[in-house]
Amino acid sequence: MPDPVIRIFSDLHYGDARSRLHDPAALAPLLRGADEVVLNGDTVDTQIPGRPSGWDEVAGFFAKSGARTAYLTGNHDPDLDGPAELELAGGRVWVTHGDVFYEAIAPWSHHAVELRRRLAELRAGVSPAEWARVETRLRLNRVASVALPGLLDVTRRSAMARAARLARTLFPPTRILAMARAWRDTPALVGAVARAERPAARVVVLGHSHYPGVWTVPRMEGKPGLTVVNTGSFARPFGGLFVELTGERVRVVRIVEAGGEFRPGRVVAERDLGRAS
Numbered sequence: 712m713p714d715p716v717i718r719i720f721s722d723l724h725y726g727d728a729r730s731r732l733h734d735p736a737a738l739a740p741l742l743r744g745a746d747e748v749v750l751n752g753d754t755v756d757t758q759i760p761g762r763p764s765g766w767d768e769v770a771g772f773f774a775k776s777g778a779r780t781a782y783l784t785g786n787h788d789p790d791l792d793g794p795a796e797l798e799l800a801g802g803r804v805w806v807t808h809g810d811v812f813y814e815a816i817a818p819w820s821h822h823a824v825e826l827r828r829r830l831a832e833l834r835a836g837v838s839p840a841e842w843a844r845v846e847t848r849l850r851l852n853r854v855a856s857v858a859l860p861g862l863l864d865v866t867r868r869s870a871m872a873r874a875a876r877l878a879r880t881l882f883p884p885t886r887i888l889a890m891a892r893a894w895r896d897t898p899a900l901v902g903a904v905a906r907a908e909r910p911a912a913r914v915v916v917l918g919h920s921h922y923p924g925v926w927t928v929p930r931m932e933g934k935p936g937l938t939v940v941n942t943g944s945f946a947r948p949f950g951g952l953f954v955e956l957t958g959e960r961v962r963v964v965r966i967v968e969a970g971g972e973f974r975p976g977r978v979v980a981e982r983d984l985g986r987a988s
């Protein structure tokens with residue numbers, strides 16, 4: 712039996728007007744040749760009151776795709792029936808949405824103050840040792856991400872709605888700074904958590920901040936180097952990547968949008984899990 716082809720995607724944000732994914736069928740070219748698919752959180756937004764999340768359409772599409780699909784939770788779909796992390800290739804590939812790497816789930820968001828308040832409250836209920844565990848923080852992040860107040864209409868695609876969202880995105884300017892800081896710090900944050908909590912990991916796959924890229928955390932104090940892959944998102948402006956795992960081979964591939972469909976583009980990085988880094 713050949714090794715199964717596993718592809719990891721994140722942040723479809725289906726149903727959010729800022730997402731470029733308007734019909735799950737547009738994903739079909741990305742699934743060709745895949746045996747298994749991992750959707751690494753924020754597949755849909757289940758937290759917008761009074762609006763169906765689009766979950767049925769997405770789940771229906773993947774159910775018919777022929778690829779076995781695993782749904783991981785993200786901060787926009789914290790109540791999905793699925794885990795918040797996944798270990799592949801014997802733990803050498805660690806997949807999680809990414810909220811666990813930041814102190815306030817999404818420190819750049821308009822919800823940061825409320826998220827900090829909720830997490831402080833939840834943290835008071837567990838011991839410091841318990842809090843230090845990734846499992847605990849993933850679980851409590853899910854609790855904290857449910858039913859946040861709606862600050863922004865993300866359902867409409869009119870020019871007015873877009874202008875309002877753009878204004879909201881750019882203000883206050885401290886948000887941009889928080890975002891830039893998160894992007895800058897992500898590889899180091901991921902490296903610290905992975906080395907402490909998931910030491911078998913050689914590749915960490917996350918999404919969440921919508922900033923796609925591949926970074927190397929260098930070998931340090933006898934601990935091996937680590938590759939950090941952020942698969943970005945299906946939203947503007949940066950687009951996304953997917954990760955393909957086949958046996959020991961990890962490929963990071965650009966997602967290209969053309970003719971109303973999403974297709975695999977060029978390979979931006981390759982790693983061999985069997986080779987010492």
Ligand SMILES: [Mn+2]
Nearest residue numbers: 753785786919
């Ligand atoms: Mn997210």
